[in-house]
Amino acid sequence: MGPEATASFYERLIELTPARRDQDHLHVIIAADPSVPDRTAAFLRDGESPLSAMRRGISLLVDAGADLIAIPCNTAHIWIDELREGVDVPILDMIEVTARAAAAALPHGAQVAVLATVGMIESDLYGRALAALGLNARYPSPAEQEKVTNGIVGVKAGTHREARELLQDVGHRLVADGVDGIILGCTEIPLVFETEAVGVPVFDSLSLLARRTVNEALGVDAEAI
């Protein structure tokens, strides 16, 4: 949905594909319709629903012959059940993929911070996915969440340096508060977040979805990022 996140997702697919020449790469079709109404506004404030625009995107991909669909927008997954209705092509679940990566890396009962849009936080999608795997979601405080929201908006507006500072600051506070890991649960965040800098494992939903997509498409294990 965010064009930069979509472009970065495509870059990650290319990087993760073992290839020496064009013909070794995946056949990729991208439907990037940025006019899809704001997902968080729709969920929280009864804004225009993004569902029909997202369904048009899915239909375009199905009609074009897609064998597998990935949606590199966490907040869009609020509607994943509706999007899957009547669609025979498998649609990967980014939330499940990311939560599973956290569960594979962290001990039972670990506390995982979730950096995401307010819509995602309110939907509790990550909270439920983590709980089902024996992990606890830790959401930012209202003041921290405001920084996260401004960071996400800043990435979309192209002010990357300021956005990075806001997001990194929240990451550091959450680690100081004792979280065991951090989920980057909005695909704008990995475009600027420095995962090495926070000192706990970071689960980047954008890279994890890209890796899962390549694995499914090729039936081989992609290299770690």
Next chain:
Amino acid sequence: MGPEATASFYERLIELTPARRDQDHLHVIIAADPSVPDRTAAFLRDGESPLSAMRRGISLLVDAGADLIAIPCNTAHIWIDELREGVDVPILDMIEVTARAAAAALPHGAQVAVLATVGMIESDLYGRALAALGLNARYPSPAEQEKVTNGIVGVKAGTHREARELLQDVGHRLVADGVDGIILGCTEIPLVFETEAVGVPVFDSLSLLARRTVNEALGVDAEAI
């Protein structure tokens, strides 16, 4: 055709679009089918024609409702007349766009080096486009062209540092030989070439096509890259 060039083209479209939020961006559909047979092999060595695979890509875009089509692969333009046949949606001509940028920046009679695939060189597409605008194409010598070819193959194979050295070296030699400008006439080349380092104006076909695409789509002048 080269996935990395396609991803970079999409990044350039995003960068060139004046936008503060998702909804300000262009609606982009990408059909990236890397199984399209090698364009240079087809043209030079009677390899499998890429035309039917490229036509499938065009049909996909037309069926998806595209109002404008850009093909970020110079060598594919050998077949542009065939690709345009029976297609009502305008298809931009990357060669013309790039040659016009050179003609706008350089004096009549200037000599312009063309870094491109052997297929492009043999087709003389740039030579004819430049001649029509009063400029002279200067193609690399066979030894220089081997470096260019290895540079392009290197970008596709992911060995960017070595590829950059090969391409940069040819650029320097051509400037030492007196060329007035350089066209990066293969979309893999701008992924590694340092345009500032050569001392003459460089015309990057990938960025120029992206700028023209944004201009046409928005009806406004995009910022210079």
